[in-house]
Amino acid sequence: MGTFRKYYGFSLVFTVICLALGAWYGWSATGSLGGTAAMLWIILVLSVLEISLSFDNAVVNASVLKGMDKIWQRRFLTWGIAFAVFGMRVVFPLAIVAIAAGLGPMETINLSLNNPAEYERIVSSAHVGIAGFGGAFLAMVGLKFFFDPNKDIHWIRKIEEWLSKFAALPAAEIAILLLVLWGISGMLPDEEALTFLIAGILGLVTFIAVEGINTILELHEEKQRLAGAVVKSGLGGFLYLNVLDASFSFDGVIGAFALSNNMIVIALGLSIGAMFVRSMTIHLVEKGTLAQYRFLENGAFWAIIALGGIMLFSARFHIPETITGLIGAILIGLSLWWSVRFNKRHPDAEALNPHS
Numbered sequence: 001m002g003t004f005r006k007y008y009g010f011s012l013v014f015t016v017i018c019l020a021l022g023a024w025y026g027w028s029a030t031g032s033l034g035g036t037a038a039m040l041w042i043i044l045v046l047s048v049l050e051i052s053l054s055f056d057n058a059v060v061n062a063s064v065l066k067g068m069d070k071i072w073q074r075r076f077l078t079w080g081i082a083f084a085v086f087g088m089r090v091v092f093p094l095a096i097v098a099i100a101a102g103l104g105p106m107e108t109i110n111l112s113l114n115n116p117a118e119y120e121r122i123v124s125s126a127h128v129g130i131a132g133f134g135g136a137f138l139a140m141v142g143l144k145f146f147f148d149p150n151k152d153i154h155w156i157r158k159i160e161e162w163l164s165k166f167a168a169l170p171a172a173e174i175a176i177l178l179l180v181l182w183g184i185s186g187m188l189p190d191e192e193a194l195t196f197l198i199a200g201i202l203g204l205v206t207f208i209a210v211e212g213i214n215t216i217l218e219l220h221e222e223k224q225r226l227a228g229a230v231v232k233s234g235l236g237g238f239l240y241l242n243v244l245d246a247s248f249s250f251d252g253v254i255g256a257f258a259l260s261n262n263m264i265v266i267a268l269g270l271s272i273g274a275m276f277v278r279s280m281t282i283h284l285v286e287k288g289t290l291a292q293y294r295f296l297e298n299g300a301f302w303a304i305i306a307l308g309g310i311m312l313f314s315a316r317f318h319i320p321e322t323i324t325g326l327i328g329a330i331l332i333g334l335s336l337w338w339s340v341r342f343n344k345r346h347p348d349a350e351a352l353n354p355h356s
Contacts, residue, residue, distance in 0.1 A: 050273020059300035135311030136203030142305030143173035299335020
């Protein structure tokens with residue numbers, strides 16, 4: 001119980017605050033207990049949906065955070081809240097509507113509160129661009145993990161060893177992504193195809209830019225270390241994690257409209273989920289779960305490739321969020337089971353595990 005309170009206490013308090021705000025808003029909007037209860041139920045369902053869709057996000061976050069200074073780990077949990085909760089769950093959908101409809105900030109907020117059906121229509125109409133950008137970024141995150149010549153833990157052995165060999169080819173993963181973008185764009189009407197391609201290329205460029213910033217910062221810190229300075233690393237990883245978090249949230253924000261078109265209800269529900277995902281990330285890092293379960297990280301990155309692919313193909317085909325969540329859960333569950341089986345067969349697994 002003490003462990004749960006340590007890692008998830010703040011998330012529980014945040015949940016209570018969000019539900020209290022939801023109850024106040026529900027009563028103000030409906031004036032009935034039934035209407036308020038229905039609104040609170042949707043908020044809870046949205047929060048569970050966000051957590052189930054983002055568990056692979058927590059594992060990947062943990063794989064980045066484990067190499068960062070504890071100060072930056074905490075900054076990701078605290079400073080990143082504003083970006084993940086307020087930025088992506090509130091400002092992002094409002095910005096889409098403002099740009100798409102040519103409205104000002106106050107007009108957009110007014111539209112979201114007083115004409116939620118039109119607000120939903122405009123956000124949904126931007127889906128092709130969102131799918132291209134978010135899918136491309138996530139696909140690159142997953143491909144980069146497997147196109148690594150130094151990667152020596154292989155879960156799906158034949159495929160992962162084969163991909164590691166191809167890592168010797170410069171920019172092989174970029175070529176694969178560009179071919180996929182081109183192929184999917186060919187299934188879309190001309191105007192949507194152009195939007196999709198531009199968004200996908202911007203997602204790729206964003207990934208390269210974030211990686212570049214991270215590399216520059218690491219080189220600078222290494223130079224300082226050689227000069228004898230004490231360095232607290234983490235800024236590059238912090239930027240990378242927040243962009244990654246944003247990409248993961250795209251499908252959750254769009255999918256939330258299947259349950260509600262009320263901006264406040266969506267923001268409260270998804271924010272609760274986002275907070276628990278952050279707490280889960282810190283828990284995984286501090287407990288060393290990635291070191292204990294050898295293939296869990298591999299499973300999470302396969303789930304990310306699956307999510308990136310689903311987002312890209314969702315520009316042409318409707319894919320229910322339930323399927324997205326199930327695929328991620330199955331991949332992570334299988335990798336966890338495989339890890340437990342490996343540990344039983346090899347009691348000295350920690351000595352064999354480079355993560356430890």
